[in-house]
Amino acid sequence: xxxxxxxxxxxxxxxxxxxxxxxxxxxxxxxxxxxxxxxxxxxxxxxxxxxxxxxxxxxxxxxxxxxxxxxxxxxxxxxxxxxxxxxxxxxxxxxxxxxxxxxxxxxxxxxxxxxxxxxxxxxxxxxxxxxxxxxxxxxxxxxxxxxxxxxxxxxxxxxxxxxxxxxxxxxxxxxxxxxxxxxxxxxxxxxxxxxxxxxxxxxxxxxxxxxxxxxxxxxxxxxxxxxxxxxxxxxxxxxxxxxxxxxxxxxxxxxxxxxxxxxxxxxxxxxxxxxxxxxxxxxxxxxxxxxxxxxxxxxxxxxxxxxxxxxxxxxxxxxxxxxxxxxxxxxxxxxxxxxxxxxxxxxxxxxxxxxxxxxxxxxxxxxxxxxxxxxxxxxxxxxxxxxxxxxxxxxxxxxxxxxxxxxxxxxxxxxxxxxxxxxxxxxxxxxxxxxxxxxxxxxxxxxxxxxxxxxxxxxxxxxxxxxxxxxxxxxxxxxxxxxxxxxxxxxxxxxxxxxxxxxxxxxxxxxxxxxxxxxxxxxxxxxxxxxxxxxxxxxxxxxxxxxxxxxxxxxxxxxxxxxxxxx
Amino acid sequence: xxxxxxxxxxxxxxxxxxxxxxxxxxxxxxxxxxxxxxxxxxxxxxxxxxxxxxxxxxxxxxxxxxxxxxxxxxxxxxxxxxxxxxxxxxxxxxxxxxxxxxxxxxxxxxxxxxxxxxxxxxxxxxxxxxxxxxxxxxxxxx
Numbered sequence: 001x002x003x004x005x006x007x008x009x010x011x012x013x014x015x016x017x018x019x020x021x022x023x024x025x026x027x028x029x030x031x032x033x034x035x036x037x038x039x040x041x042x043x044x045x046x047x048x049x050x051x052x053x054x055x056x057x058x059x060x061x062x063x064x065x066x067x068x069x070x071x072x073x074x075x076x077x078x079x080x081x082x083x084x085x086x087x088x089x090x091x092x093x094x095x096x097x098x099x100x101x102x103x104x105x106x107x108x109x110x111x112x113x114x115x116x117x118x119x120x121x122x123x124x125x126x127x128x129x130x131x132x133x134x135x136x137x138x139x140x141x142x143x144x145x146x147x148x149x150x151x152x153x154x155x156x157x158x159x160x161x162x163x164x165x166x167x168x169x170x171x172x173x174x175x176x177x178x179x180x181x182x183x184x185x186x187x188x189x190x191x192x193x194x195x196x197x198x199x200x201x202x203x204x205x206x207x208x209x210x211x212x213x214x215x216x217x218x219x220x221x222x223x224x225x226x227x228x229x230x231x232x233x234x235x236x237x238x239x240x241x242x243x244x245x246x247x248x249x250x251x252x253x254x255x256x257x258x259x260x261x262x263x264x265x266x267x268x269x270x271x272x273x274x275x276x277x278x279x280x281x282x283x284x285x286x287x288x289x290x291x292x293x294x295x296x297x298x299x300x301x302x303x304x305x306x307x308x309x310x311x312x313x314x315x316x317x318x319x320x321x322x323x324x325x326x327x328x329x330x331x332x333x334x335x336x337x338x339x340x341x342x343x344x345x346x347x348x349x350x351x352x353x354x355x356x357x358x359x360x361x362x363x364x365x366x367x368x369x370x371x372x373x374x375x376x377x378x379x380x381x382x383x384x385x386x387x388x389x390x391x392x393x394x395x396x397x398x399x400x401x402x403x404x405x406x407x408x409x410x411x412x413x414x415x416x417x418x419x420x421x422x423x424x425x426x427x428x429x430x431x432x433x434x435x436x437x438x439x440x441x442x443x444x445x446x447x448x449x450x451x452x453x454x455x456x457x458x459x460x461x462x463x464x465x466x467x468x469x470x471x472x473x474x475x476x477x478x479x480x481x482x483x484x485x486x487x488x489x490x491x492x493x494x495x496x497x498x499x500x501x502x503x504x505x506x507x508x509x510x511x512x513x514x515x516x517x518x519x520x521x522x523x524x525x526x527x528x529x530x531x532x533x534x535x536x537x538x539x540x541x542x543x544x545x546x547x548x549x550x551x552x553x554x555x556x557x558x559x560x561x562x563x564x565x566x567x
Numbered sequence: 568x569x570x571x572x573x574x575x576x577x578x579x580x581x582x583x584x585x586x587x588x589x590x591x592x593x594x595x596x597x598x599x600x601x602x603x604x605x606x607x608x609x610x611x612x613x614x615x616x617x618x619x620x621x622x623x624x625x626x627x628x629x630x631x632x633x634x635x636x637x638x639x640x641x642x643x644x645x646x647x648x649x650x651x652x653x654x655x656x657x658x659x660x661x662x663x664x665x666x667x668x669x670x671x672x673x674x675x676x677x678x679x680x681x682x683x684x685x686x687x688x689x690x691x692x693x694x695x696x697x698x699x700x701x702x703x704x705x706x707x708x709x
Contacts, residue, residue: 210639253638253646256631261648
């Protein structure tokens, strides 16, 4: 409801209907064209002397034609048109509209609506359509602009690229699309905060601006993704390669923001229309594949699209589908790597290793599918399966043979590890002391409270805990002190080569292990010579596994028999 | 009054004859001097023929703006920041951009080595580069 006070028409005794809401510029007059009210907005729109409107009484009792004639905006033909339209409306007792151009320099269209109110009054509402269009343009501009950088946004990019593609087909020139992804941007946001991250994005936008031409389109697609399309790109791909290299170089240079030196990098994927796609979707897809390729090749690179990428992506999709089915189709197997004591040459443990018997590709090692499994969140269910099956198989081994099983980081962090271990032990009847779970040093680096709690719960079940890949992460020795574990397994990389500093680490870790009363092992000793050298450097306390080939479950019996025979 | 200071080194990417390189350096210096004066920035540039080292000092926002501008310049690459942070006072307060050329660099023993080492050990080289530039500028104005 209109309030009585704010409704000017009430003050002149005109009944007001809520659907008759005039624009800011309006006047009310009687049947015989006597003006009873004119708004301030009308004075502004029609460029009327505002003194006339200083008090409402000034315009009262004035006739409509002289009032219109006083306006510089309405020229005589428009005055005549308004008068005639008003006469028609009165005759027909009906609302009507009229569009006319303002008489000022800009020639803006003005829309007039004539509406009857009550029995004896009329409202004439004027609206500057030019102003409305400008406002609409502003709104449209906002919708197409990235507020942070002032660049075009994804919507603008999406709308302009098909247009550019259309123009390209007319002039038969090539069009290049570059997708740019910042490397390590998230780390900046996380460590220095979003305001610094925002400033960084603005500076990135400015740097990118220095590499484009007037006719190129640069947009921020969102987050840390930018894109450029270049119409009439050169035939020679060297020019595009130079541009790609320049972007990688520019964004890899240090930024200085609020006194912080910020170093990021950029990966760039490049696709060219028509060869790599002639519509928005296919060109974007090609550039995206090129970007993915640049990122997986180590970041800080630019890659051109290559049809082989499409095949690789298809392979990956196929592998993903196969992997999702592999558990249900029982295609996974466990193989075992014997752990043989160097002193006694006795078999004392078997490390369970995952293998995938793929129907077409044969027996696959985890390296070829584990990162994919991690991406599609299959690592935890696979780990659970490994625990169940390995415990069941180990329960039938000779009692002096331990089962060693590596726990993946996602599995450890899933929060369900302790329950899975409990269930696997209960279902198999395996003596918990025969199970040794290996976690990597990296796991220890995150969320200490959770790690310590989980490790103690596992120890409470009676299982043993080993730390593997020791020496590759950055776990401090003081931190290790607070974790309950039974064994340190140093990383293979520490025993390879002749590097003296590695030997120093090996002997330091051996001494540290001895002081904590845990055994220290070195993984990956392949030859007697390596062992001899390691012992000379690391001391007599070094123990290790001699390299023994991995065996499948059916070969285990033979191995046990030999072990008994040897022992 | 404390002042913000940044010290960086970078590799020369100006192609051309010695005369063309000289002309490019002159143009860099005159642009820098005009800009720096307006922005209340002082500093010094060292060039040994293959690499640059530069000190910029002034209000933080102005130093950041100039540094960002320099970053977009294709005439150098491999920018390594040797030092950035507050400094108790300006070292080159009399200079919008003092310049030590390859000939001047030769007059101070070990200056070539210092600049090469800056790329290898950025964290320890900042103060050394500043003092080297300070000596060169003092020698030139004496």
